[in-house]
Amino acid sequence: MSTPKRALIVVDIQQEYFEGPLQIAYPPRDESLANIVSAMDTAVAQDIPVVIVQHQMPDGAPVFVEGTPGWSLHPEIEKRTTPTTKHVHKNFGSVFAGTDVAEWLRARDVDTITIVGFMTNNCDLATAVEAEGLGFAAEILSDASGAINLANEAGHVSAKTLHTTLMVLLQSNFAAVTTTAEWTAAVASAQTIEVNNLVVSAVEGRSVAVG
Numbered sequence: 001m002s003t004p005k006r007a008l009i010v011v012d013i014q015q016e017y018f019e020g021p022l023q024i025a026y027p028p029r030d031e032s033l034a035n036i037v038s039a040m041d042t043a044v045a046q047d048i049p050v051v052i053v054q055h056q057m058p059d060g061a062p063v064f065v066e067g068t069p070g071w072s073l074h075p076e077i078e079k080r081t082t083p084t085t086k087h088v089h090k091n092f093g094s095v096f097a098g099t100d101v102a103e104w105l106r107a108r109d110v111d112t113i114t115i116v117g118f119m120t121n122n123c124d125l126a127t128a129v130e131a132e133g134l135g136f137a138a139e140i141l142s143d144a145s146g147a148i149n150l151a152n153e154a155g156h157v158s159a160k161t162l163h164t165t166l167m168v169l170l171q172s173n174f175a176a177v178t179t180t181a182e183w184t185a186a187v188a189s190a191q192t193i194e195v196n197n198l199v200v201s202a203v204e205g206r207s208v209a210v211g
Helices: 029-045 101-107 120-134 159-174 180-188 198-210
Strands: 006-011 050-055 086-090 112-118 137-146 150-152 155-157 176-178
Touching (some): 006 120, 029 050, 029 112, 029 137, 029 180, 050 101, 086 101, 120 159, 137 159, 137 180, 155 159, 159 176, 176 180
Parallel strands (some): 006 050, 050 086, 112 137, 137 176
């Protein structure tokens, strides 16, 4: 396969996920942050374009209101925002919806996006799914993202179960799942990280279930 032309998409590393009601629970947010920072530093060293995304909600919303402490980027991300990084605000789950990110990536001949950031169960998932329709391959770093515990009328699920399940789901079709260390090695060697497919994953799933 040809060498992937990557861009790193840094999704919503904002204080709401560290101090607000949306605190990332799994993997531990400080570990995820360290891996996100490592991926950003690798991208800069390897001349990989970086997109820093920041979610915002209208006045009166419970989270992500522009100008509030929770809306702010984490300081480790803020200090890595440079004139060469693209910084966009978004109002929807996917980083592509209502932004010019897709056009910006195409102008740089990017064919593969690497997703890091929060949350696995919302913006990361939405971005990976929309990438398919836009013609971008997707990767996601399992230890540089994270989920929250959820409970509602449909039931409840722990952050660990949710995150792990979504990694399996994404690897089955939408995004190649890997770790920060594995991705860093793949970048250094200009290698593609392979995604599985739904049929193979389904057959293997039947085998595991029977076993």
